[in-house]
Amino acid sequence: MKHNIKIVVNGDEYSLAVDPWRTLNEALREDLNLTGTKLGCGTGDCGACTVIVDGRAVSSCLTLAVSVDGKSVTTVEGLAPSGDELHPIQEAFIKTGAIQCGFCTSGMEIAALHLLSNNPSPTELEIRKGLSGHLCRCTGYNQIVEAISVAGEKMKKCCHEEERS
Amino acid sequence: MKEYSIIGKDVPRTDAEAKARGSALYTDDIRLPGMLHGRILRSPIAHGIIRSIDTSKASRLPGVKCVITSDDTPKIKYGNWRLFPETQDEYPLAVDKVRFIGDEVAAVAAIDRDTAEEALELIEVEYEELPGTFDVESSRAEGAPVIHDYCPSNVSVNRKIKYGDIEKGFSESDYIREDTFSFQAISHAYLEPCASLAQVDLDGRITLWTSTQTPYIVQCLLASTLGMRENDIRIIKPYVGGGFGGKMELRPWEFCAALMAKKTGRPVKFTLGREEEFLAGRRRHPMKIHSRVGFKKDGTLVAKDLRIQLDGGAYNAMGPTATFLCGNFGAMLYRYPNYRFLGEHVYTNKPPASAMRGFGAPQSLYASEVQMNIAAEELGIDPVDIRLKNAQVSGDQIPDVATISSCGFSESIRAVAEMSGWYEKRKSLKPGQGIGIGCYSFISGGVFNWFNTQYPFSAAEVRVFSDGTAHLLTMASDIGQGSDTVLKQILAEELGLRMEDIRMTSADTAMTPQGDLGTWGSRVTLMAGNAVIDAARKIKEQLFGAISARFNLNVIHHVECKNGRVQATARPDYGMSFGEAVAMVQKANRGEPLFARGSYTPRGKGLVTPAFGFGAQIAEVEVDRETGLVKVKNMWTAHDCGTVINPRSVEGQLAGSIQMGLGYALSEQMVMDGGRTVNVDFADYKMPTAMDMPPSEVVHVDTYEPEGPMGAKETGEGLASPTAPAISEAVYHATGFRCKDLPITPEKILKAI
Numbered sequence: 009m010k011h012n013i014k015i016v017v018n019g020d021e022y023s024l025a026v027d028p029w030r031t032l033n034e035a036l037r038e039d040l041n042l043t044g045t046k047l048g049c050g051t052g053d054c055g056a057c058t059v060i061v062d063g064r065a066v067s068s069c070l071t072l073a074v075s076v077d078g079k080s081v082t083t084v085e086g087l088a089p090s091g092d093e094l095h096p097i098q099e100a101f102i103k104t105g106a107i108q109c110g111f112c113t114s115g116m117e118i119a120a121l122h123l124l125s126n127n128p129s130p131t132e133l134e135i136r137k138g139l140s141g142h143l144c145r146c147t148g149y150n151q152i153v154e155a156i157s158v159a160g161e162k163m164k165k166c167c168h169e170e171e172r173s
Numbered sequence: 174m175k176e177y178s179i180i181g182k183d184v185p186r187t188d189a190e191a192k193a194r195g196s197a198l199y200t201d202d203i204r205l206p207g208m209l210h211g212r213i214l215r216s217p218i219a220h221g222i223i224r225s226i227d228t229s230k231a232s233r234l235p236g237v238k239c240v241i242t243s244d245d246t247p248k249i250k251y252g253n254w255r256l257f258p259e260t261q262d263e264y265p266l267a268v269d270k271v272r273f274i275g276d277e278v279a280a281v282a283a284i285d286r287d288t289a290e291e292a293l294e295l296i297e298v299e300y301e302e303l304p305g306t307f308d309v310e311s312s313r314a315e316g317a318p319v320i321h322d323y324c325p326s327n328v329s330v331n332r333k334i335k336y337g338d339i340e341k342g343f344s345e346s347d348y349i350r351e352d353t354f355s356f357q358a359i360s361h362a363y364l365e366p367c368a369s370l371a372q373v374d375l376d377g378r379i380t381l382w383t384s385t386q387t388p389y390i391v392q393c394l395l396a397s398t399l400g401m402r403e404n405d406i407r408i409i410k411p412y413v414g415g416g417f418g419g420k421m422e423l424r425p426w427e428f429c430a431a432l433m434a435k436k437t438g439r440p441v442k443f444t445l446g447r448e449e450e451f452l453a454g455r456r457r458h459p460m461k462i463h464s465r466v467g468f469k470k471d472g473t474l475v476a477k478d479l480r481i482q483l484d485g486g487a488y489n490a491m492g493p494t495a496t497f498l499c500g501n502f503g504a505m506l507y508r509y510p511n512y513r514f515l516g517e518h519v520y521t522n523k524p525p526a527s528a529m530r531g532f533g534a535p536q537s538l539y540a541s542e543v544q545m546n547i548a549a550e551e552l553g554i555d556p557v558d559i560r561l562k563n564a565q566v567s568g569d570q571i572p573d574v575a576t577i578s579s580c581g582f583s584e585s586i587r588a589v590a591e592m593s594g595w596y597e598k599r600k601s602l603k604p605g606q607g608i609g610i611g612c613y614s615f616i617s618g619g620v621f622n623w624f625n626t627q628y629p630f631s632a633a634e635v636r637v638f639s640d641g642t643a644h645l646l647t648m649a650s651d652i653g654q655g656s657d658t659v660l661k662q663i664l665a666e667e668l669g670l671r672m673e674d675i676r677m678t679s680a681d682t683a684m685t686p687q688g689d690l691g692t693w694g695s696r697v698t699l700m701a702g703n704a705v706i707d708a709a710r711k712i713k714e715q716l717f718g719a720i721s722a723r724f725n726l727n728v729i730h731h732v733e734c735k736n737g738r739v740q741a742t743a744r745p746d747y748g749m750s751f752g753e754a755v756a757m758v759q760k761a762n763r764g765e766p767l768f769a770r771g772s773y774t775p776r777g778k779g780l781v782t783p784a785f786g787f788g789a790q791i792a793e794v795e796v797d798r799e800t801g802l803v804k805v806k807n808m809w810t811a812h813d814c815g816t817v818i819n820p821r822s823v824e825g826q827l828a829g830s831i832q833m834g835l836g837y838a839l840s841e842q843m844v845m846d847g848g849r850t851v852n853v854d855f856a857d858y859k860m861p862t863a864m865d866m867p868p869s870e871v872v873h874v875d876t877y878e879p880e881g882p883m884g885a886k887e888t889g890e891g892l893a894s895p896t897a898p899a900i901s902e903a904v905y906h907a908t909g910f911r912c913k914d915l916p917i918t919p920e921k922i923l924k925a926i
């Protein structure tokens with residue numbers, strides 16, 4: 009029997025009928041066509057499928073769609089404010105060369121968002137720890153770590169300015 | 174050095190924004206109306222005869238649209254070594270016999286994945302199990318099970334190289350060293366699992382979107398296995414989530430998607446699961462290397478006798494090339510005046526090994542480098558000094574095989590020794606700490622035409638427009654390494670345009686010029702780069718003629734494309750914007766658009782490659798004597814990749830190589846139980862994470878490769894080799910344990926110390 013669920017994804021509300029075994033990853037990618045979230049392993053080991061659910065970073069491949077009923081989800085598609093602008097995390101990933109094949113990128117960016125929202129000035133070690141559940145086979149991580157610290161600086165500055173104005 | 178405006182600059186990758194936004198489409202992201210989902214049934218046994226396959230129950234399952242076995246196929250074999258058809262040993266679906274656990278036996282297409290999965294369980298296959306063989310010794314033993322009838326010895330390829338006088342070399346040696354090394358299989362572990370989507374056009378032709386490094390090879394082999402014409406197949410490579418050598422052949426799911434799309438009239442998609450990737454996927458060759466080297470007392474190399482057996486698994490795949498290359502890499506780095514190599518590619522009942530970043534070099538050079546370190550110690554010479562003494566230099570020849578053109582090897586060794594404080598640290602580190610060196614050389618693309626392509630090795634088409642833009646078309650395949658950006662940079666530089674003036678279509682076999690052999694062997698920058706330059710120069714000739722005529726220039730004037738203009742170098746006012754110049758040529762040709770084709774095929778470049786990259790790396794480690802854990806504390810690299818076209822990309826390639834090299838040295842291995850791969854997920858296959866990466870410093874040694882585009886040559890693949898020997902020597906320096914069978918695990922260290 010299918011279950012009716014309501015989820016808010018990147019600010020938009022959706023009603024879906026899903027099988028009880030359908031994962032959030034399948035619901036996002038196949039039902040909502042939000043294919044920015046990837047599937048690298050399906051076993052919770054690579055981090056490519058990471059999304060934020062009510063402020064927590066989760067592996068969408070291990071999360072059942074029914075369990076996010078009534079909750080709010082942020083995916084990579086929710087990062088950029090518009091087609092002309094990018095989120096500081098995205099800008100930093102592009103600028104520092106943190107993207108090669110790009111398959112780990114959306115999970116990495118979401119991890120960065122989660123990390124920086126909880127810890128706006130992470131040390132290098134904290135960033136590396138924050139990424140330890142995320143695999144990348146191309147970049148050797150160093151440029152990703154750099155991107156996250158660059159983004160952190162930028163985000164502090166704009167938040168600061170927002171506060172002042 | 175020549176001043177460039179775009180080459181050598183930190184140009185952001187042009188695909189980065191789409192990837193950062195999550196809008197870049199990979200094969201599995203593409204969905205077509207009416208699309209079916211495919212799954213493959215794999216052999217549960219390592220070796221056996223297929224007595225019968227009953228698909229009737231599966232076919233009757235509601236939602237199942239198509240079930241195929243080899244009986245539904247033309248039963249035509251394929252393999253990348255088209256030049257030698259006898260090496261083409263694989264069927265898309267097993268015919269009569271299975272040869273490894275994971276061998277493809279049947280395929281299902283259904284309305285959704287769950288149904289396809291369920292149907293697999295309903296297919297009944299009766300096997301008669303045969304004894305299997307799981308290592309090279311047993312495969313070569315008398316009376317061993319024969320894996321392919323055509324090859325009773327189980328040795329499918331052998332390669333010999335010989336020059337100088339090996340016996341004389343050893344008789345003149347003061348010191349001879351003989352060692353045996355063995356190597357584990359590791360996984361490419363690209364993050365994007367393989368996926369393919371096929372659709373049939375109205376006229377019966379097939380379009381296949383597929384995660385591949387080699388669209389042209391897939392096009393040709395898919396056509397031949399389906400009994401169709403090359404041009405009836407169109408391959409489109411969407412964004413690819415990494416390959417590292419693991420996606421450079423025709424794969425059974427590409428064939429099944431195409432055939433089932435034809436049979437059902439509906440698009441069919443296959444996406445592999447990670448477990449399948451680990452269980453049955455291609456991998457780096459396990460090898461046995463036996464190496465004997467002779468030196469003079471002063472450390473001068475005199476002779477090397479190298480025997481390598483590659484555990485190829487059940488099919489040849491890219492094993493013949495790896496066999497060939499092992500012998501070439503064995504002769505690289507140092508001057509071996511007398512050299513002999515025998516390489517054998519041996520079948521076993523295991524998942525086939527194939528190309529993987531380094532293509533024989535990581536194994537072959539590990540043996541060379543470890544022996545170099547042993548010899549240095551026993552002869553009382555510093556490891557850096559013994560390398561400098563023997564290092565290859567520009568102009569050196571490997572008889573009948575290659576001539577080394579640009580070579581910054583000695584400079585790399587010196588630079589890395591200096592950066593790391595080598596001489597000081599070698600003496601002063603505390604027990605448990607160590608420092609070690611490893612070096613590499615690698616090819617910039619292959620010369621040997623094993624695919625027997627009838628086209629140039631690389632080709633490019635450049636179209637230019639009166640609005641001041643250009644369109645570059647090439648079959649070269651960006652699989653994440655950044656070649657689209659690099660090729661655009663090369664074109665922008667040649668035409669004096671900006672990056673944003675160039676649009677690009679790549680890796681679509683129906684749109685981009687034939688041919689390109691794809692992405693492997695670090696060939697793209699050099700070969701496709703040269704093709705782009707060739708096309709750009711033809712365009713420039715026409716533009717220059719127009720400027721010359723318009724301003725009535727003396728024929729001795731030099732004309733250039735610069736800053737969006739075409740102008741006389743000495744009189745920039747004799748010129749006009751790029752777009753105006755294009756318009757003028759077009760007018761002169763009565764409306765004909767201005768475009769040009771360029772190509773590159775290496776000729777007269779020996780048997781291996783037009784250009785070699787070189788480099789040296791030093792690792793500093795700390796070994797915990799209680800746990801045996803190795804912590805890599807620092808890495809220093811100096812390398813010679815010719816002109817650096819995109820510094821950020823080169824550094825990214827380097828860091829990625831260190832990640833892979835670290836895994837190869839310390840933690841990664843496909844654990845086998847007979848023919849079964851035991852560790853089939855990322856929890857059990859231990860890849861380095863961000864926490865494991867050491868700080869790293871790099872120096873690009875300044876060289877210019879005359880055969881390369883703007884002086885560039887390979888980078889990033891060769892760097893897969895030095896990390897393991899550097900770490901290995903550092904571990905030895907720290908503990909006295911010398912590892913000759915990778916990986917260097919804590920258990921091995923604890924047992925030894």
Ligand code: FES
Nearest residue numbers: 048049050055069
């Ligand atoms: S796909 Fe979810 S963790 Fe890998």
Ligand code: FES
Nearest residue numbers: 109112144145146
């Ligand atoms: S960029 Fe390829 S996996 Fe991270």
